Amino acid sequence: MPYHEFECSKCIPERKKHAVIKGPGEDLTSALPLGYLNTIPGSISERGCAYCGAKHVIGTPMKDVIHLSHGPIGCTYDTWQTKRYISDNDNFQIKNTFATDMKEKHVIFGAEKLLKQTIIEAFKAFPKIKRMSIYQTCASALIGDDINAIAEEVMEEMPEVDIFVCNSPGFGGPSQSGGHHKINIAWINQKVGTIEPEIISPYVINYVGEYNIQGDQHVMMDFFNRMGIQVLSTFTGNGSYDSLRGMHRAHLNVLECARSAEYICNELKKRYGIPRLDIDAFGFGTLAEALRKIGMFFGIEDRAQAIIDEETARWKPELDWYKERLRGKKVCLWPGGSKLWHWAHVIHDEFGVDVVSVYTKFGHQGDMEKGISRCEEGALAIDDPNELEGLEAMDMLKPDIIFTGKRPGEVAKKVRVPYLNAHAYHNGPWKGWEGWVRFARDIYNGIYSPIHQLALLDISKDDIPTDKGFMTQRMLSDKDLSEEITSSTVLRQYTGKYDCLSELSKKTYPGFDPVLADAA
Amino acid sequence: MDDLMKDRIEQLVDYIMKKCLWQFHSRAWDRKDQNEGVLTKTMQLLCAEPVELETPADRCFWVDAVCLAEAYKKRYAWLAAMNKEEIKLLMQGLHERMDHLTITGSLNLELTDRHY
Ligand code: SF4
Numbered sequence: 001m002p003y004h005e006f007e008c009s010k011c012i013p014e015r016k017k018h019a020v021i022k023g024p025g026e027d028l029t030s031a032l033p034l035g036y037l038n039t040i041p042g043s044i045s046e047r048g049c050a051y052c053g054a055k056h057v058i059g060t061p062m063k064d065v066i067h068l069s070h071g072p073i074g075c076t077y078d079t080w081q082t083k084r085y086i087s088d089n090d091n092f093q094i095k096n097t098f099a100t101d102m103k104e105k106h107v108i109f110g111a112e113k114l115l116k117q118t119i120i121e122a123f124k125a126f127p128k129i130k131r132m133s134i135y136q137t138c139a140s141a142l143i144g145d146d147i148n149a150i151a152e153e154v155m156e157e158m159p160e161v162d163i164f165v166c167n168s169p170g171f172g173g174p175s176q177s178g179g180h181h182k183i184n185i186a187w188i189n190q191k192v193g194t195i196e197p198e199i200i201s202p203y204v205i206n207y208v209g210e211y212n213i214q215g216d217q218h219v220m221m222d223f224f225n226r227m228g229i230q231v232l233s234t235f236t237g238n239g240s241y242d243s244l245r246g247m248h249r250a251h252l253n254v255l256e257c258a259r260s261a262e263y264i265c266n267e268l269k270k271r272y273g274i275p276r277l278d279i280d281a282f283g284f285g286t287l288a289e290a291l292r293k294i295g296m297f298f299g300i301e302d303r304a305q306a307i308i309d310e311e312t313a314r315w316k317p318e319l320d321w322y323k324e325r326l327r328g329k330k331v332c333l334w335p336g337g338s339k340l341w342h343w344a345h346v347i348h349d350e351f352g353v354d355v356v357s358v359y360t361k362f363g364h365q366g367d368m369e370k371g372i373s374r375c376e377e378g379a380l381a382i383d384d385p386n387e388l389e390g391l392e393a394m395d396m397l398k399p400d401i402i403f404t405g406k407r408p409g410e411v412a413k414k415v416r417v418p419y420l421n422a423h424a425y426h427n428g429p430w431k432g433w434e435g436w437v438r439f440a441r442d443i444y445n446g447i448y449s450p451i452h453q454l455a456l457l458d459i460s461k462d463d464i465p466t467d468k469g470f471m472t473q474r475m476l477s478d479k480d481l482s483e484e485i486t487s488s489t490v491l492r493q494y495t496g497k498y499d500c501l502s503e504l505s506k507k508t509y510p511g512f513d514p515v516l517a518d519a520a
Numbered sequence: 521m522d523d524l525m526k527d528r529i530e531q532l533v534d535y536i537m538k539k540c541l542w543q544f545h546s547r548a549w550d551r552k553d554q555n556e557g558v559l560t561k562t563m564q565l566l567c568a569e570p571v572e573l574e575t576p577a578d579r580c581f582w583v584d585a586v587c588l589a590e591a592y593k594k595r596y597a598w599l600a601a602m603n604k605e606e607i608k609l610l611m612q613g614l615h616e617r618m619d620h621l622t623i624t625g626s627l628n629l630e631l632t633d634r635h636y
Contacts (some may be wrong), residue, residue: 010555029625181580251576262546266636275580278541293583345538365628368542373537 003031004380008388014040016152018383020372028369033383036364038174043386046361049170052079053362055135056306058260059166059235060094061211063087063245066122066129068098070115070147071137074168077100082406083210084424087238088505092129092139098122099332102139105271111140115150115189123161131241133164154399162241164191168419175362175384177337179257184263187244188271193326199247201230201512203298206250206274208265209257209338210281212237214428215439215501219435222282223291225509227303235261250271252297254279254290257333258336259367281431282339282439283346284319311433313450320351321491322440325477327352332397334390334404335422337363341370343403348376351440359385362403387411401446416455434496521611522550528598529613535591542584543622549630555618557581558588565589567604568629 002021009015020031039045048056051069056079060067069076076099094420096190100118102111119132151163168182176427205224210217217237222229233243234252253265253276265276269495277297279290290309296455331353333340342360347353359370359382371383380393390408402412402419404459420426420442430439450470478486485491498502521529536543542554557577562585564571571585572578590600602610623631 028621029627032627034629103575202619250581258546263636266546270636273576275576276545278545279578280541288566289587293587296583296586297579364630366544366546366630369622369626369628392535446532 003033004382006389006392007081008392009043009386012042012345013454015043015389019385019389020381020423021342022372022377022379022381023123024377025295026148026371029162031453032372033381034359034365035368035383036174036362037384039384043384045175045384045386046405047384048079048176048177048362049136050139050168050182051075051137051170052171053081053166053173053176054166054183054483055133055179056083057135057211058175058180058183059263061085061087061137061240062133062241063089063093064129064240064393065100066096066126066132067093067095067135068100068112068118068122068132069137070100070103070140070145071135071136072139073101075137081301082424083211084211084214084428085237086215087341088218094387095307096126100519102137105150107139107143110143110145112145112150115145115147116154119150119154119163120158123158123259130464131163132161133166133241135167136167140308141167153397159213164241167517168240168267170467177362177364177490180260181263181508185267188247188267189262192243193248195242195245196245197232197475197517199230199232199249201228203227203229203300204232204250204517205229205235205252205254205294206235206247207231208235208253209259209261210234210237211257213423214425214430216429216431216435218501218504219429219432220236222504222507223307223432225507227291228296228510228512229294229302230512232340235264248274250274250292253278254294255339257338257342259363263330280342280346281351283436285350286346287431287433287436288312299411315433315437317490317492318437319440319493321488321493322437322444323352324481324485324491326440326443326447329400329443330352330356330397332357332359332393332399332482333371333422334385334402334408335361336361336405337424339403341367341374344371344393352434353400353443355379355398359383359390359393369509391415400425401443406444416452418449418452420446429501434500437494438496438500444477445473446466448477450476525533525583525610525613528596528610528615531596532592532614533617533621534593534608535574536588537621538589540588546630546636547633548623551622551631553621554581555622556616558584559611559615559618561585562588562592563608564593564613566607 003016004014004019004021017034020033076097080097100114123205147165151165166183166186168179172178217234232245233239253274255265255276255278269276270276280286281290291304295301338358340360344355355375357380358375360367403422405423423487426442429435538547540557545551545554561571561582566589
């Protein structure tokens with residue numbers, strides 16, 4: 001598996017060990033990109049800071065909490081509303097962002113007084129909210145404000161409130177991943193075990209590493225409710241602060257995004273003996289297997305099977321409609337961390353696309369081990385790429401679409417490569433059987449949008465044909481398909497609703513099995 | 521080990537690497553436990569031997585093992601023609617190869633980190 005050197009990065013020789021091409025017959029012991037290292041000076045990284053990783057990725061999806069940044073206003077503003085982790089309490093945590101708004105004078109004279117005043121002001125402004133997370137930033141860390149002491153003081157004065165302190169300043173790690181790590185450990189050290197949750201089912205899980213992007217968690221909760229499983233907490237999408245304090249009572253940790261949340265699962269295993277089950281919930285086959293495993297763990301696999309059968313029958317003809325039209329399309333799978341391995345194999349198997357490159361902005365070598373194992377031969381794997389490398393890779397690989405974040409996505413658009421937002425999604429949720437079809441539909445719309453032909457015409461100099469219309473999506477996508485497929489009465493396009501979540505919130509469930517005394 | 525055996529082990533490895541996640545836990549000691557736990561139980565299932573399900577950890581290994589054993593039986597028809605002793609040898613070879621790929625031969629520098 002040879003390292004790949006980018007032309008544009010020849011002047012940064014250290015970059016060479018951050019990219020490999022998966023060669024035939026080679027395995028992970030022959031080459032693995034370096035990862036989770038400080039970005040090399042001169043390479044303009046696409047990473048976020050460790051404060052952002054702690055607050056924006058993991059802390060803020062907690063719904064019933066005032067999320068307060070102790071620092072300059074820019075830190076909180078720039079991490080506000082860039083991810084769509086919705087919640088069932090009217091999105092309190094997305095609508096509002098809080099900061100102490102530190103200025104130069106505070107850097108000189110200290111900002112502890114300001115912090116205390118802001119905490120009290122925020123609680124008074126939102127009297128129904130009794131929980132708070134405070135996030136340290138570079139500025140407050142450098143001047144040495146004792147955030148924990150102030151939080152203790154306030155909790156003494158206002159016994160009805162509870163405050164969590166996350167000391168993960170921007171410089172506290174090579175990337176946002178440093179912040180994921182710090183907040184995981186801080187949460188288990190400070191908060192887990194401080195509340196005894198009510199156990200109402202014999203089957204109790206924590207659902208960990210799920211951030212409820214565009215409602216993913218609601219979709220998964222539907223399956224768990226149908227199976228009679230009590231989800232004690234979701235770490236952290238749509239999760240409530242107090243439910244996450246009771247994580248120690250679960251029977252099983254179901255772990256999705258291991259990159260951002262494996263630490264807390266490992267600690268829960270070590271400290272409380274709760275096993276960690278890693279799952280993939282994106283995709284038909286993968287999600288089916290995940291539910292079966294959870295079902296088998298509790299001896300209720302028949303309930304999982306009933307869901308699998310029903311959902312597969314409902315959505316498979318729609319998945320296959322898209323698969324026929326996406327087959328062989330080249331994809332660069334360029335997300336932040338875990339989706340490079342959650343998706344690499346299953347988009348190939350179930351959408352028929354070919355993954356020609358995987359990259360990760362903040363992943364560790366463990367993520368690359370998983371991602372490289374799952375993609376096909378010949379794929380280019382890049383760690384912490386810079387913008388020029390991204391452009392060079394697109395030029396070399398000629399992808400039909402890339403799945404990435406907004407910043408590199410907009411760059412791709414400039415070279416006329418469509419992109420889908422891998423972090424916040426286009427028309428999610430993308431989890432669940434229906435969600436997976438919605439993802440396929442987004443890919444289809446991205447690749448076959450008529451805009452690509454229209455954008456090639458320059459109205460200032462090209463002749464604009466007025467006697468014929470443009471090629472529609474179907475004309476483009478169906479031109480090489482057989483009659484059998486184009487006129488199939490089985491396959492069909494997505495038939496779900498624009499809003500596929502509101503029905504879920506109205507559903508009723510059979511309830512939980514009784515908890516036996518010795519199992520409680 | 522003969523070439524046929526090696527080739528079969530590679531097929532089994534390939535399935536795990538593409539479809540599973542349990543082999544890539546964070547630290548060397550976790551990976552050792554995972555490989556041991558899941559592959560031992562998979563071997564017992566393939567050989568129709570009793571599987572211990574005493575602890576929650578056992579059950580967790582077992583659910584991964586059940587899925588793996590089922591997939592192996594479905595994909596690799598040659599397994600059906602093997603006797604117990606042959607399956608045990610094959611699974612031992614698989615276990616050694618997985619330990620090599622994910623632990624002893626791994627280039628992942630974080631495996632030896634002493635903390636999570
Ligand atoms: S690097 Fe520091 S200053 Fe910049 S956003 Fe992150 S915490 Fe704020």
